[in-house]
Amino acid sequence: MTSTHIDVSAVDLAALGAWMDAQGLPEGEITGMAPVLGGTQNVMVRFERGGRPYILRRPPLHARPKSNDVLRREARVLAALRDTPVAAPRLVAAQTEVQSELEPVFYLMEPVDGFNASMGLPEPHASDPAIRHRMALEAASALAVLGRVDPDVLPGFGRPEGFLERQVPRWLRELDSYGRLDGYPGPEIPGLRETAGWLDANRPAAFTPGIMHGDYHFANLLYAHDGPRVAAIVDWEMCTIGDPLLDLGWLLAVLPLSEAQIPGLASPREIVDCYAALSERDLSAIDWYAVMACFKLGIVLEGTYARAFAGKAPKDLGDALHATTLSLFERAGTIMRDSL
Structure with a gap:
């Protein structure tokens, strides 16, 4: 998975928690937030909430013109593959509808043990x-x-x-x-x-x-x-x-x-x-x-x-x-x- 080194404080924890509540995901404090390293294209952050680990994937902080479209496409693919035997990360939830292209599309997936x-x-x-x-x-x-x-x-x-x-x-x-x-x-x-x-x-x-x-x-x-x-x-x-x-x-x-x-x-x-x-x-x-x-x-x-x-x-x-x-x-x- 590609990612970029970021200051995790840039993630709005209150907004993320409220969105997760709206998805019916386990409630609680967001803890253990840390960047997932190893690439240059997209941001990935690992965290835990309600006893469950997650990976958040979103475009770079300085997004490219098509960054949101790329994340929408990925989220759609992962949703389609979720109930197949394909070895793909399991999508948890996605925020693909945004008010402005300046607002990032993002999705949550389960961490992969690999x-x-x-x-x-x-x-x-x-x-x-x-x-x-x-x-x-x-x-x-x-x-x-x-x-x-x-x-x-x-x-x-x-x-x-x-x-x-x-x-x-x-x-x-x-x-x-x-x-x-x-x-x-x-x-x-x-x-x-x-x-x-x-x-x-x-x-x-x-x-x-x-x-x-x-x-x-x-x-x-x-x-x-x-x-x-x-x-x-x-x-x-x-x-x-x-x-x-x-x-x-x-x-x-x-x-x-x-x-x-x-x-x-x-x-x-x-x-x-x-x-x-x-x-x-x-x-x-x-x-x-x-x-x-x-x-x-x-x-x-x-x-x-x-x-x-x-x-x-x-x-x-x-x-x-x-x-x-x-x-x-x-x-x-x-x-x-x-x-x-």
């Missing part, structure tokens, strides 16, 4: 290679569970029609938009046009729409403390109705990057086989989804590199992410060659 592996491995994970190997398979299993949920639980959510056809043009437009940033020399990404052409030429003819997480990687998973089970999939702001196999491709695309935090993960073939055993989806074009994920993620990361030229992001961060973009396109090229 850890983020991208921030370090505890025991027994750190010293047990069998657990680390299984962590990738559990990530695939949790994703397969999501892919089986009827997308009708989110009516009118996303635009599944033409979803795959839109992907390459949409991300090339995103890349072109970086040219408006001062100083950016334009994309110097070997294989960019070849990858785009291959994706258009090899696009699957059809797919079964389903719920997509939209940013499925290990930093957005919380693992159980006692083993490799995924305790929760978090950060649902990119969720949509599209092709769930793109989530699987995303997991495969970031696998080499994830090995730095979790050495000894299962291989791409093992991950695909694990998903296939739990899903009725056609995985014959899984290479396309992995290449598409490399293409999309590489372009997303290039945006920070472009912003660094304009002084809107740290140069060292931009350089590091540009290097990751190049490695993702190299990986796409390898997958394309091996799929011939």
Whole structure:
């Protein structure tokens, strides 16, 4: 879960308590308030009231124009998944109707008993290679569970029609938009046009729409403390109705990057086989989804590199992410060659 370090005194405890009373939640004094650390995008605060723990999630104190819309979207997704087997944080209540966009949308969820592996491995994970190997398979299993949920639980959510056809043009437009940033020399990404052409030429003819997480990687998973089970999939702001196999491709695309935090993960073939055993989806074009994920993620990361030229992001961060973009396109090229 992403969050930002805040002064918890900025939370209006009286207003929060009154709102919780109106939701019929246990009454009492709000105690133990502390920020949940580990990111930069949204505020998360943990507290207790009436003998029950909560996590409050709201936009940053200096909110972006779409911050409230993002939180509304997340709350809607979590509400829809609450009665499914998906490993998602359990929504308690949400305040999505506000008098002004200057007033923050927020929601409460139950705390998850788990850890983020991208921030370090505890025991027994750190010293047990069998657990680390299984962590990738559990990530695939949790994703397969999501892919089986009827997308009708989110009516009118996303635009599944033409979803795959839109992907390459949409991300090339995103890349072109970086040219408006001062100083950016334009994309110097070997294989960019070849990858785009291959994706258009090899696009699957059809797919079964389903719920997509939209940013499925290990930093957005919380693992159980006692083993490799995924305790929760978090950060649902990119969720949509599209092709769930793109989530699987995303997991495969970031696998080499994830090995730095979790050495000894299962291989791409093992991950695909694990998903296939739990899903009725056609995985014959899984290479396309992995290449598409490399293409999309590489372009997303290039945006920070472009912003660094304009002084809107740290140069060292931009350089590091540009290097990751190049490695993702190299990986796409390898997958394309091996799929011939």
